[in-house]
Structures are given as structure tokens and as C-alpha cells.
Amino acid sequence: MPQLVTRIDGPLADAVDRLVSDGVVASRSEAVRMGLEQLVDRARRAEIAAAILEGYRRIPQNAEELRRADLGLRALVAEEAW
Numbered sequence: 001m002p003q004l005v006t007r008i009d010g011p012l013a014d015a016v017d018r019l020v021s022d023g024v025v026a027s028r029s030e031a032v033r034m035g036l037e038q039l040v041d042r043a044r045r046a047e048i049a050a051a052i053l054e055g056y057r058r059i060p061q062n063a064e065e066l067r068r069a070d071l072g073l074r075a076l077v078a079e080e081a082w
Helices: 010-021 028-058 063-079
Strands: none
Touching: 010 028
């Protein structure tokens, strides 16, 4: 498994150590791994969102598609037990 080596400032290290001592994460390594996974996931989601947005810019929804989407949404809300 590849390793990454980095330096962080004291307050951040202290905050990570508190997460470990509070049982939020098992170790510093787990905290770093979780943070990197979230960063990568956020970037991936941003790429997908940008692609979807570009698709709608290239081919916008027409009035009939918007009408059907609105009807579908209203039907879903009506089905809720509230």
C-alpha cells in the first residue's frame, strides 16, 4: 500500500489527536485517509455536477419536459404521509 508523508501544524495535529482519543477515528492514519476520501469524493461529485450542468446548457429542457417533471414531483409529494 502506498504511503504519503506530510507535515501539519500543531493545532491541526492536536485536533486529530482529540478525534482519536474521543474514539471518532481509530488513528491519525484513519483520520487522514477519511479526509482524503472525502476530498476525492467531493471532487468527483463536482465533476459529475459540472457535466450534468453542461448537458443542460447544451440541450435545455423544453416546456413539456418541465411540465412532466413538475407533475411527477407533485405526485411524489402527494404520496407522502406528512
